[in-house]
Amino acid sequence: MKDFVRLMVLFAPYRKWMLAGIALSVLVVLANVTLLAVSGWFIAAMALTGLGIQTINYFTPAAAIRGLAVLRTVARYLERLVTHEATFRLLSELRVWFYERLEPLAPAGLEAERHGDLLSHLRADIDSLDNLYLRIVAPATAAFIAGILLTGGLAVFSAKIAFITALALVFTGLLTPLLVTWLGQTVGKRTVALRGEMQVQVADTIRGLGELAIAGAVARRRAQIIGFSLVLGRAQRRTAWTTACFEAFSALVGQATVWLAIVAGITAVSAGTLSGPELTMLVFWVMASFEAVSMLPGAFYAYGETAAAARRLFEIADRHPPVAQSLPGDGNMPSSFDIHFSNVTMGYSEAVPAVLKEFSLKLAQGHTIGITGANGAGKTTLLNLLQRFREPDEGTICIGGIPIGEIGDDNLRKLIAVVAQKTHLFNATIRDNLLIASPDADDTALLDAMETAGLADEVRGFSRGLDTMIGELGTRLSGGQARRLAIARALLRDAPILLLDEPTEGLDATSERKVLAAFTRAKADRTTIIVSHRTLALEYCDQVVLLS
Ligand SMILES: Nc1ncnc2c1ncn2[C@@H]1O[C@H](COP(=O)(O)OP(=O)(O)OP(=O)(O)O)[C@@H](O)[C@H]1O
Numbered sequence: 001m002k003d004f005v006r007l008m009v010l011f012a013p014y015r016k017w018m019l020a021g022i023a024l025s026v027l028v029v030l031a032n033v034t035l036l037a038v039s040g041w042f043i044a045a046m047a048l049t050g051l052g053i054q055t056i057n058y059f060t061p062a063a064a065i066r067g068l069a070v071l072r073t074v075a076r077y078l079e080r081l082v083t084h085e086a087t088f089r090l091l092s093e094l095r096v097w098f099y100e101r102l103e104p105l106a107p108a109g110l111e112a113e114r115h116g117d118l119l120s121h122l123r124a125d126i127d128s129l130d131n132l133y134l135r136i137v138a139p140a141t142a143a144f145i146a147g148i149l150l151t152g153g154l155a156v157f158s159a160k161i162a163f164i165t166a167l168a169l170v171f172t173g174l175l176t177p178l179l180v181t182w183l184g185q186t187v188g189k190r191t192v193a194l195r196g197e198m199q200v201q202v203a204d205t206i207r208g209l210g211e212l213a214i215a216g217a218v219a220r221r222r223a224q225i226i227g228f229s230l231v232l233g234r235a236q237r238r239t240a241w242t243t244a245c246f247e248a249f250s251a252l253v254g255q256a257t258v259w260l261a262i263v264a265g266i267t268a269v270s271a272g273t274l275s276g277p278e279l280t281m282l283v284f285w286v287m288a289s290f291e292a293v294s295m296l297p298g299a300f301y302a303y304g305e306t307a308a309a310a311r312r313l314f315e316i317a318d319r320h321p322p323v324a325q326s327l328p329g330d331g332n333m334p335s336s337f338d339i340h341f342s343n344v345t346m347g348y349s350e351a352v353p354a355v356l357k358e359f360s361l362k363l364a365q366g367h368t369i370g371i372t373g374a375n376g377a378g379k380t381t382l383l384n385l386l387q388r389f390r391e392p393d394e395g396t397i398c399i400g401g402i403p404i405g406e407i408g409d410d411n412l413r414k415l416i417a418v419v420a421q422k423t424h425l426f427n428a429t430i431r432d433n434l435l436i437a438s439p440d441a442d443d444t445a446l447l448d449a450m451e452t453a454g455l456a457d458e459v460r461g462f463s464r465g466l467d468t469m470i471g472e473l474g475t476r477l478s479g480g481q482a483r484r485l486a487i488a489r490a491l492l493r494d495a496p497i498l499l500l501d502e503p504t505e506g507l508d509a510t511s512e513r514k515v516l517a518a519f520t521r522a523k524a525d526r527t528t529i530i531v532s533h534r535t536l537a538l539e540y541c542d543q544v545v546l547l548s
Contacts, residue, residue, distance in 0.1 A: 003307060003310040003311055003314055004132065004307070004310065006310075006314065007094075007129065007132055007310060008137075010093065010094065010097060011090050011093065011133070013093070014086055014089050014090055014093065017082060017085060017086035017089060018086050018090075018133060018137070018138070020082050020086075021079065021082045021083035021086050021133075021138050022137075022138050022141045022142050022145075024075055024078050024079035024082055024083075025079050025083070025138055025139065025142035025146075026142045026145050026146045026149075027071075027075045027079070028072060028075045028076050028079050029142065029146040029150075029291055029292045030146060030149065030150075031068050031071045031072040031075055032072050032288055032291055033150055033285055033288040033289055033291070033292075034068055035065060035068035035069060035072055036284040036285070036287070036288040037281045037282070037284050037285040037288070038061055038064055038065055038068065038281070039065055039284065040277075040280040040281045040283065040284035040285075041061070041277045041278065041280060041281035041284075042058070042061045042062070042065065042277075043280065044276055044277035044279075044280035044281070045061075045277040046058065048276060048277065083133070083134055083138055084134070086133060087130045087133055087134045090129075090130070090132075090133055091126060091127065091129070091130055094126050094129060095122065095126055097317075098121070098122065098126065098313060098316075098317055099122070101316070101317040102118070102122075102316065102317075104321040104325045105316075105319055105321050105322070107389055108322040108323070108384075108389050108390050109319055109320075109321055109322045113316075119199060119203060121196075121312060121313060121316060124192075124195055124196070124199065124309075125192070125196075125309040125310075125312050125313050126309075126313065128192065128305055128306055128309035129306060129309055129310060129313075131299075131302040131303075131305070131306040132306050132310075135295070135298070135299040135302045136299050136300065136302060136303060136306065139295035139296060139299045140296065140299065140300075142292070143173050143292045143293045143295070143296055146292040147166075147169050147173065147289075147292050147293065150165075150169075150285070150289045150292060151165055151166040151169065151289075153285070154282065154285060154286070154289075157274065157278060157281075157282055158264065158265065158268055158273075158274060158282060160264045160268070161261045161264050161265060161282055161286065164257060164260050164261060164264060164286075165257060165261065165286050165289055168253055168254065168256075168257035168290075169289065169290070169292070169293055171253055172250040172253050172254065172290065172293050172296070172297070173292070173293030173296045174296075176246050176249065176250055176296075176297050177296045177297050177299070177300030178300070179246075180242065180243070180246050180297050180300050181300045181303045181304065183242055184239065184242065184300075184302075184303065184304035184305075185303070185304040185307070186304070187235055187238050187239055187242075187304060188239070188302075188303070188304020188305035188306075188307065188308050189304060189305075189307075189308040190235050191232065191235045191236060191239065191305055191308075192305055192308040192309050192312065193308070194228065194231060194232045194235060195232060196312070197228060198225070198228050198229065198232060201224065201225050201228060202225060205221050205225065207472075239305075243297060243298050246297040247297055247298065250290075250293075250294070250297055254287070254290040257286060257290075258283060258286055258287050261282060261283055261286040262279075262283055265279040265282055265283065266279070322389075322390055322391065323388055323389065323390060323391050324391075324405070325409060330408045331406060331407045331408020331409075331410070331411050331412075332402050332406055332407060332408070332411075333407065333408075333411045334399050334400025334401065334402045334407065334415075335400055336365055336400040336401070337365045337399060337400055337415065337496040337497055337525075337526075337527045338362070338363060338364050338365045338399070338400060338401075338527065339361075339362070339363040339386065339397070339398070339399055339497070339527060339529075340361075340362050340363070340396075340397070340398045340399075340401075341359055341360055341361045341362075341382070341385075341386075341395070341397050342360050342395055342396050342397070342398070343358045343359070343360055343394060343395035343396075344356055344358070344359045344360070344385065344392045344394070344395035344396070344397060345357050345358055345359070345392060345393050345394040345395055346378075346381065346385060346390065346392045346393050347393060354393070355378040355381050356378045356381060356382065356385075356392075358394075358395070359378075359382070359395070360395075361545060363527055363529065364527075365400075365496075365525060365527050366525040366526065366527060367527060367528070367542045367543065368519075368527075368528040368529075368530060368540060368541045368542050368543075369527075369528070369529050369530070369541055369542065369543050369544070369545060370530050370531075370532060370537065370538040370540075370541030370543070370544040370545065371529060371530070371531045371532075371544075371545045371547055372531070372532060372533060372538060372544060372545070372546055372547070373546055373547030373548055374548065377547040377548060378547055379501070379531040379547055380421055380501055380531065382531075382547070383418070383420075383499045383501055383529065383531060385397060386404070386416070386499065386529075387412070387416060387418065387499070388404050388405070388409065388412055391405075399412075399415065399497070414495065415495055415496055415497050416495055416497045416498075416499060417437070417490045417491075417493030417494070417495035417497070417498050417499070418490060418498075418499045418500075418501075419483075419486050419487055419489075419490045419499070419500045419501065419503045420486075420499075420501050421501040421502050421505075421531075423482075423483075423486035423489075424473070425470055425473055425474030425477075425482055425485060425486065426470075427469070427470070427471060427472045427473070428469065428470070429464075429466065429467045429468060429469055429470070430459060430462075430465075430466050430467070430468050430470060430485065431443075431446060431466040431467060433470065433474075433485060433489065434446045434449065434450075434466075434485075434488060434489055434492060436489065437489045437490065437492040437493045438492040438493065438494070441492055443466060445492065446466060446488075446492070447459075447460075447466075449488040449489075449491045449492045450484075450485075450488045452488070452491055452515075452518040453484040453485070453487040453488035453491060453515060453518065454484055454507075454511045454514045454515060454518075455481060455484040455485060455488055458481060470482075470485070479506040480506045480507050480508070480511065482506075483503070483504070483505065483506050483507060484507070484511065484515070487503060487515055487519075491518070491519075495526075496525070496526055496527065497526070497527045497528075497529075498519065498526055498527070498528040498529070499528075499529050499531075500519065500528065500529065500530045500531065500532075501531045502531060502532055502533070502534075503515065503516075503519070503530065503532070503537070504516065504532070504534060504536070504537055505534075509536070512534070512536055512537070513536070516536070516537060516540045517540070519540070
């Protein structure tokens with residue numbers, strides 16, 4: 001319930017849409033019940049008139065029936081329109097809200113998260129929450145209001161029939177759904193978890209299909225996914241089966257109530273407290289009243305799945321970012337770009353020894369520093385700390401004498417260009433991948449950067465040039481081309497600090513020389529850190545630090 005209350009607070013800006021949807025739902029039910037009740041009364045009254053037992057003015061009821069039929073149709077149409085509009089607005093609000101919470105967690109706070117899982121949170125879980133309004137809140141509220149109005153109206157004619165109907169509505173609309181909800185919670189949680197797991201497995205499999213094929217593991221993987229799908233199918237079948245049983249039972253209760261209403265009505269007609277046409281009217285009234293609660297068993301059954309989806313979302317959204325975020329525009333921009341690590345200690349967890357212990361280093365502005373050392377020595381960690389992806393446990397890191405925490409995230413991003421060890425290339429054109437670094441750059445600037453990175457000639461040779469699509473993670477480029485594209489992107493940033501993590505990995509000696517010369521030549525006052533194991537790369541540095 002706490003999660004639902006939080007969601008409703010999030011949805012507060014759309015309360016007018018939500019209320020309008022509920023009001024229209026009530027109107028649809030009332031129009032429908034009134035239409036049937038008036039029709040029942042009219043047919044019976046006309047029959048008695050035909051027998052010469054009574055006379056009636058049939059113009060008014062005939063007009064009312066036509067009016068109600070139109071009202072019912074129009075209200076139903078508007079109700080669908082408004083409730084769906086409200087739902088889509090709520091979902092888009094929720095997607096943005098969730099994304100805003102997700103972004104500050106990246107990259108360190110989402111390392112443990114699998115990509116498929118995040119995708120599932122963003123898509124399936126948020127989509128599951130459309131149940132909350134459309135299938136839970138709107139029908140439940142409308143049923144409550146319509147139920148009171150309908151039984152209240154019945155009581156005007158027969159307290160006994162009103163009482164029987166109220167009991168049956170509470171039974172089918174409240175008790176049954178509560179039981180269904182209780183039963184559905186475990187299966188719902190399981191369905192959501194299984195669906196997430198399926199998504200992860202499928203996304204992972206598609207991404208690693210090449211490796212799986214080489215290892216001869218495709219059939220095994222396929223069997224695993226089919227296994228998941230069967231378990232998921234069983235869980236969904238159970239959900240459908242339970243819902244169907246309860247819906248059938250509710251229908252039975254509805255029919256039994258109509259029968260009881262007829263029995264009670266006949267007694268009232270015999271006693272002269274109810275007329276024949278009124279009895280027919282009440283029977284139709286009772287029968288149609290169940291429409292008000294007909295959505296509830298299925299709706300409440302969605303509660304389990306919706307609650308589980310909400311829980312999974314909030315579990316991520318409530319995580320604390322590993323690094324305190326600064327406000328946009330908040331911070332001091334340094335005027336010089338020397339870098340000072342002072343007694344920096346940092347460990348990834350308390351269970352393992354710290355990666356860096358009391359590490360101190362001064363880098364003068366305009367110098368190029370090489371950092372080398374064994375695998376796992378902490379070189380990438382050092383660069384990540386400088387980019388403020390993580391906070392050191394102790395010590396400070398300053399740029400131009402200002403601790404990086406006080407520079408402000410937006411400023412810090414402007415100061416640093418990076419070629420990371422695992423650079424992400426987007427499934428887009430070469431141009432789009434470059435424009436990420438400098439959105440306003442023209443083609444000449446893009447080709448210049450690629451010239452420096454030694455990629456321009458190859459790109460000119462592609463039939464679509466800068467508009468060549470590079471595929472998922474740049475798979476349509478060779479390893480060396482992808483690396484040079486990342487380098488060109490970093491060069492376009494024109495930032496005063498350049499961080500290069502194994503920048504020339506995968507390049508041949510000629511390209512490597514060209515790229516390194518370009519980096520060191522490009523800007524005399526740029527402070528550059530090159531992390532590398534390669535002696536050639538280190539030759540271009542003013543100073544080399546061995547991390548052990
Ligand atoms: N996100 C992480 N969570 C936990 N431990 C990590 C994480 N990232 C790195 N480590 C650990 O920290 C240590 C230093 O890793 P780092 O990537 O900084 O080394 P490196 O010197 O850059 O290595 P390489 O030369 O292989 O790139 C390693 O033992 C690694 O296992």
